[in-house]
Amino acid sequence: MGHNVNVPPTLTTKMTARNVSVFYGPKQALKNVSIDVSRENVTAFIGPSGCGKSTFLRCFNRMNDTVASARVEGEIALDGHDIYAADMDVVQLRARVGMVFQKPNPFPKSIYENIAYGPRIHGLARSKADFDVIVESALKRAGLWDEVKDRLGESGTAMSGGQQQRLCIARAIAVDPEVILMDEPCSALDPIATAKIEELIDDLRGRYAIVIVTHNMQQAARVSQKTAFFHLGTMVEYGDTSTIFTNPVEARTKDYITGRYG
Numbered sequence: 001m002g003h004n005v006n007v008p009p010t011l012t013t014k015m016t017a018r019n020v021s022v023f024y025g026p027k028q029a030l031k032n033v034s035i036d037v038s039r040e041n042v043t044a045f046i047g048p049s050g051c052g053k054s055t056f057l058r059c060f061n062r063m064n065d066t067v068a069s070a071r072v073e074g075e076i077a078l079d080g081h082d083i084y085a086a087d088m089d090v091v092q093l094r095a096r097v098g099m100v101f102q103k104p105n106p107f108p109k110s111i112y113e114n115i116a117y118g119p120r121i122h123g124l125a126r127s128k129a130d131f132d133v134i135v136e137s138a139l140k141r142a143g144l145w146d147e148v149k150d151r152l153g154e155s156g157t158a159m160s161g162g163q164q165q166r167l168c169i170a171r172a173i174a175v176d177p178e179v180i181l182m183d184e185p186c187s188a189l190d191p192i193a194t195a196k197i198e199e200l201i202d203d204l205r206g207r208y209a210i211v212i213v214t215h216n217m218q219q220a221a222r223v224s225q226k227t228a229f230f231h232l233g234t235m236v237e238y239g240d241t242s243t244i245f246t247n248p249v250e251a252r253t254k255d256y257i258t259g260r261y262g
């Protein structure tokens with residue numbers, strides 16, 4: 001453990017990472033990264049391909065547990081509690097810290113069932129009426145209700161890519177998460193669908209802590225208030241998005257945002 005493990009979280013801190021390193025077998029993909037993720041902001045992780053953005057994101061809900069060769073060192077806490085502690089229920093953790101992936105991955109089930117599935121396994125509802133309320137409110141929050149309210153029985157996989165991604169966001173929302181992790185959520189979408197997801201992220205800001213990995217610097221500038229720039233497995237700089245994009249401290253950040261590499 002590093003020297004700054006006991007930094008007290010500020011009032012708005014939702015998750016903290018302290019001296020986090022990740023190895024895939026002998027290869028170190030992430031080196032000693034520390035960050036605070038706040039409740040009310042969208043935080044963007046940017047940097048060139050292979051710099052460790054996704055690897056770091058996946059530490060926040062222990063998604064790296066699913067990779068046999070991966071080993072995580074350091075500490076990650078949610079509301080001050082170590083999520084790697086032996087008594088942490090990983091299924092519960094992934095409901096509290098939801099994830100949206102690069103490629104929309106709805107279940108091959110109805111739109112309704114895509115949303116109802118999580119609340120059912122987590123025991124959040126019993127009656128049909130309760131499920132109806134959850135499904136409607138999650139779809140409304142994800143900006144999808146008006147488009148799908150008359151075809152809730154149709155398959156989630158029959159929708160457009162952008163609708164599928166909003167369905168996946170609605171599915172994450174349905175279990176009432178505190179944090180939503182998004183790993184390049186627009187990379188498979190066209191510009192119009194991308195704009196809708198960006199609007200949605202802005203609508204969700206404040207209700208959930210949101211962390212988004214993106215290749216697209218304009219997207220980071222549009223949707224986030226905090227930005228972390230990664231390079232070769234290290235976090236080079238972290239700060240207000242406006243500062244990172246207009247007046248970064250580090251030369252490597254400046255070179256990246258001005259397009260000199262990446």
Ligand SMILES: Nc1ncnc2c1ncn2[C@@H]1O[C@H](COP(=O)(O)OP(=O)(O)OP(=O)(O)O)[C@@H](O)[C@H]1O
Nearest residue numbers: 024029047048049050051052053054055056067069
């Ligand atoms: N499952 C894995 N097994 C072995 N190495 C991996 C695995 N996943 C990622 N890596 C390696 O770890 C490093 C960081 O990868 P990661 O996917 O986190 O980067 P990234 O910044 O998200 O890149 P991209 O933008 O291309 O997705 C890379 O060198 C990558 O090859």
